[in-house]
Each structure stands twice: as C-alpha cells, then as structure tokens.
Amino acid sequence: MPNFRFTLEYDGAGFAGWQAQAGGQRTVQDAFETAIERVTGQRLRVAASGRTDAGVHALGQVVSAQIETELPPAALQRALNHILPSDLAVSSAERAADDFHARYSAVGKLYCYRVWNDPTRSPLRAARVHWVPRELDIPAMSKAAEAFVGRHDFAALQAAGSEVESTVRTLARVEIEQEASGELVFWVEGDGFLRHMVRNLVGTLLEVGAGQRSIESMAELLASEDRRQAGPTAPARALTLVRVFY
Amino acid sequence: MPNFRFTLEYDGAGFAGWQAQAGGQRTVQDAFETAIERVTGQRLRVAASGRTDAGVHALGQVVSAQIETELPPAALQRALNHILPSDLAVSSAERAADDFHARYSAVGKLYCYRVWNDPTRSPLRAARVHWVPRELDIPAMSKAAEAFVGRHDFAALQAAGSEVESTVRTLARVEIEQEASGELVFWVEGDGFLRHMVRNLVGTLLEVGAGQRSIESMAELLASEDRRQAGPTAPARALTLVRVFY
Numbered sequence: 101m102p103n104f105r106f107t108l109e110y111d112g113a114g115f116a117g118w119q120a121q122a123g124g125q126r127t128v129q130d131a132f133e134t135a136i137e138r139v140t141g142q143r144l145r146v147a148a149s150g151r152t153d154a155g156v157h158a159l160g161q162v163v164s165a166q167i168e169t170e171l172p173p174a175a176l177q178r179a180l181n182h183i184l185p186s187d188l189a190v191s192s193a194e195r196a197a198d199d200f201h202a203r204y205s206a207v208g209k210l211y212c213y214r215v216w217n218d219p220t221r222s223p224l225r226a227a228r229v230h231w232v233p234r235e236l237d238i239p240a241m242s243k244a245a246e247a248f249v250g251r252h253d254f255a256a257l258q259a260a261g262s263e264v265e266s267t268v269r270t271l272a273r274v275e276i277e278q279e280a281s282g283e284l285v286f287w288v289e290g291d292g293f294l295r296h297m298v299r300n301l302v303g304t305l306l307e308v309g310a311g312q313r314s315i316e317s318m319a320e321l322l323a324s325e326d327r328r329q330a331g332p333t334a335p336a337r338a339l340t341l342v343r344v345f346y
Numbered sequence: 347m348p349n350f351r352f353t354l355e356y357d358g359a360g361f362a363g364w365q366a367q368a369g370g371q372r373t374v375q376d377a378f379e380t381a382i383e384r385v386t387g388q389r390l391r392v393a394a395s396g397r398t399d400a401g402v403h404a405l406g407q408v409v410s411a412q413i414e415t416e417l418p419p420a421a422l423q424r425a426l427n428h429i430l431p432s433d434l435a436v437s438s439a440e441r442a443a444d445d446f447h448a449r450y451s452a453v454g455k456l457y458c459y460r461v462w463n464d465p466t467r468s469p470l471r472a473a474r475v476h477w478v479p480r481e482l483d484i485p486a487m488s489k490a491a492e493a494f495v496g497r498h499d500f501a502a503l504q505a506a507g508s509e510v511e512s513t514v515r516t517l518a519r520v521e522i523e524q525e526a527s528g529e530l531v532f533w534v535e536g537d538g539f540l541r542h543m544v545r546n547l548v549g550t551l552l553e554v555g556a557g558q559r560s561i562e563s564m565a566e567l568l569a570s571e572d573r574r575q576a577g578p579t580a581p582a583r584a585l586t587l588v589r590v591f592y
Contacts, residue, residue, distance in 0.1 A: 109468060109469050109470055110469050110470075111469045111470055111472070157470060181466060181467065186467075186469065186472055187469045188469055189466055189468065189469050190466070191468075192466075220427060220436070220437050220438075221427065221432075221435050222355060222435065223355050223357045223433045223434055223435050224356075224405060224586075226432055340470075
C-alpha cells in the first residue's frame with residue numbers, strides 16, 4: 101500500500117491538541133483522519149511526528165499514512181484541503197519510502213515560542229504570543245539558555261505525572277532572537293522533547309530574565325530532576341512546532 | 347480642558363468598524379468611549395483620524411479627546427488598558443496641544459494590505475491575509491501601482507454610493523513588498539483615503555497580477571471616474587491602518 105508523507109499547518113486555538121480522544125473533543129488527528137476518509141473512503145490511523153498539546157500551533161507537523169489510493173500526492177493534497185476546516189491545511193504531500201514513519205523516522209524538531217515583552221499588551225498579537233509586561237534581561241536569558249544545550253536529563257522540565265522510559269534528550273539550539281517586529285522569539289531545537297518541555301524551559305528562562313533566578317542555577321535545576329524546581333509552564337498559544345527533521 | 351492624543355491598536359475581526367452605531371453593533375469607538383467613561387466618569391465623544399470599516403485592523407489609529415482629569419497620560423493609559431477588551435488597547439497616550447484634532451490635524455496615513463499568494467491556504471495566516479492561490483505577476487503589479495502615485499481623482503476606487511466633496515487625493519507611495527515570511531505586502535500611503543479605496547486599489551492590482559488587466563489601463567481607469575471599471579473590493583481582514591502622520 102502506498103505510503104504518504106504529509107506536512108500539516110494548523111492554528112491550535114480551536115483544537116484540543118493533536119491526539120484523537122474519546123469523548124468527542126475536537127482534535128487535529130480526528131479532523132485529518134475524517135478528511136482522509138471522505139476523500140478515500142478509508143478510515144485509518146495516521147502517525148504524527150509527535151503530539152502537540154491543546155492550543156499549540158504547527159507550521160510543519162509531519163504525518164505519515166498508508167493509503168490505498170490511485171491519487172497522486174498533489175491531487176490528494178488538493179482534495180484534502182478542500183475538505184479540511186479553515187484552521188488546518190496540508191502544506192505538502194508526497195510519496196514516502198515504505199519504511200518512512202513520521203514518528204520513528206524523526207531525528208529532530210524545531211519549535212519557536214513568541215513573547216511580547218512590552219508594558220502594553222498587543223491586540224493584534226494576543227492570540228499567538230505570551231505577553232510579559234515586566235522588563236526582561238535578554239542577555240541573561242541567552243546566557244542561561246546555554247545550560248540546556250547538549251545532552252541532559254530534562255526530568256525537571258517535564259510535565260508532572262509524565263511517564264517515559266528516559267528523560268534524557270539532546271538540544272542542539274536554544275536561542276533568543278529579537279525580531280524587527282518587536283517580538284522575542286525562543287528557538288528550541290532538539291532530538292526529542294518531553295511533555296511541556298519547551299514551555300517549562302521558556303517559563304524558567306523568563307524567571308531568569310526577571311531577575312528571579314540566577315544564570316548559574318540552571319545546572320542545579322537540571323541536576324535536581326525535580327519539576328517543582330523549574331519555572332511555570334508558559335502558555336500554549338505562543339508555541340509553534342516549526343519543523344521536523346528526518 | 348486637557349486635550350489627549352491616544353494611539354490605538356485593535357484586531358478588527360470582532361468589531362463592526364470604528365464608528366459608533368445605533369442598533370448596538372460592537373464598534374471600536376463605543377468600546378473606547380465606554381472605557382473612558384468607566385475611568386473618568388465622563389461620557390464623551392472622541393475623534394479618530396478616520397473611520398476604519400468592519401474587519402479592518404489598526405496598529406496605529408490615532409484618537410483625540412478633551413477629558414477633564416487629573417490623571418497623567420501614562421496612568422490614564424494603564425487604567426484604560428485594564429478595562430478595554432482584549433482586542434483593543436491604547437499603545438500610547440500623551441497630552442496634546444489644545445488645537446490638536448485626530449482627524450483635522452492629520453496630514454497622511456499609511457496602510458498595509460497582506461496577500462498570501464500560494465497554491466495552499468495558510469491556517470496560521472488566514473485571519474489576517476487575503477489568500478490568492480493563482481500565480482501573480484508581481485513586477486506587473488508594481489509597475490501598474492505607479493499609476494496611482496501622485497495627485498489623482500480616485501472616484502473610480504471609491505465605494506459605490508459614497509458622497510464626499512472631492513475625490514481628489516494624493517498618494518505618496520504604492521509599493522508591493524515580498525516579505526521573508528512569504529507574504530506579499532501592499533504599502534499605501536497618502537494624504538487621505540476614500541471609502542474602500544485601498545481595498546479597491548488592491549483588488550484592481552491583483553487583476554493586473556493575474557493578467558486580466560493591462561498595466562496601461564490604470565490611467566484609463568482613473569480617468570473613467572467610474573467604480574464599475576475597477577476590480578473587486580479585496581477583503582477587509584487583510585487591511586491594517588499602520589500609522590497616521592501629523
């Protein structure tokens with residue numbers, strides 16, 4: 101059966117996250133599988149590179165699925181985009197090798213997190229940024245961010261109650277960029293992410309920026325492997341899964 | 347009575363335009379005047395640089411008002427922002443000269459209009475762009491845009507049924523920029539604008555880009571002074587009043 105690779109863009113505001121759920125909440129996976137069923141007549145399970153939480157956006161979520169269809173990828177993409185709701189679209193579709201799997205084949209992911217650091221809130225940005233009115237020490241945050249780059253046990257930045265085999269991950273990049281637009285963008289790239297890891301990392305760095313935590317304490321935080329030592333989980337609406345690497 | 351100058355930012359999606367209306371539609375003017383009343387106890391009329399239509403956004407709408415208050419501008423701004431709904435904020439507040447009037451003192455305005463020119467729609471941009479899937483000839487549009495720069499009678503680009511004394515306006519700039527983000531931005535700056543003028547201008551240029559109109563026909567269009575000769579009114583959601591000049 102032909103294997104397909106899709107790239108999805110979605111506005112997370114209207115979804116209870118990626119994963120299909122019992123109980124009828126609106127999810128990206130359900131919306132996408134329903135569209136595939138309407139186009140091909142097949143109800144199947146698709147695999148994503150990973151779950152995104154409720155409210156989190158994606159510019160480049162990757163999904164794989166084996167679909168019995170004669171449609172070439174471009175026609176399948178057009179047909180799906182015609183049916184999909186306005187907050188979800190297939191930005192690319194292609195045939196993939198038989199052994200390609202959106203989750204198991206992924207070797208890395210890039211996220212961005214947007215902060216509006218200004219005394220005044222911004223109505224035109226409100227839906228996609230985390231507003232931080234207090235002044236932030238950006239050089240201090242950038243310096244503190246370096247502690248997270250490399251291979252570490254990120255148990256302290258994992259959502260409480262998560263159960264995974266290993267909490268060791270490698271981050272290739274944690275950088276803070278001041279955009280010309282005035283927004284502060286946290287770029288975080290790594291080989292894998294624990295639940296809430298980016299949002300907890302940003303929440304912790306924002307406390308450094310506000311002078312509530314020292315740059316040096318980051319290493320201790322990681323060593324503690326204790327979620328209670330980290331900062332608050334920053335809001336989902338400012339987080340976007342930008343790209344998945346294979 | 348002290349005269350104040352406010353700069354407002356708003357997401358136009360939830361407003362039936364700037365102007366207060368009989369019949370209880372939600373408008374920016376009403377929301378702002380209500381907030382002033384709650385802060386100062388005075389129900390007054392404020393003056394904006396001009397009306398924005400339903401769905402049109404503002405990054406820098408300017409408003410003037412004479413308010414009997416002892417509050418310094420920064421305190422007034424904070425109090426208003428505390429009360430205003432999430433889609434409207436005061437981005438700056440200052441004392442103005444007694445003769446400053448947001449509308450009569452204005453000497454120019456800058457608008458931007460965003461187009462997403464891609465075969466695939468973009469869910470993360472959908473609320474703020476006009477999606478044009480067909481291929482556009484950008485150099486042709488830029489060339490055609492030059493015909494609108496300068497002093498002209500813009501009657502052909504005015505909303506049907508409008509009544510104004512003169513339809514002559516001077517445009518200082520009509521430029522099309524391809525942003526790194528992939529969006530196509532139309533920048534239009536002039537000393538004044540007729541109703542729907544920017545949206546009709548963009549709708550006309552998009553027809554040039556699609557090869558449905560010639561570059562040369564722009565001069566004839568202006569000379570016709572006939573709204574029916576221009577292109578369709580491009581959607582409001584992609585238009586933002588960026589700045590007002592004084």
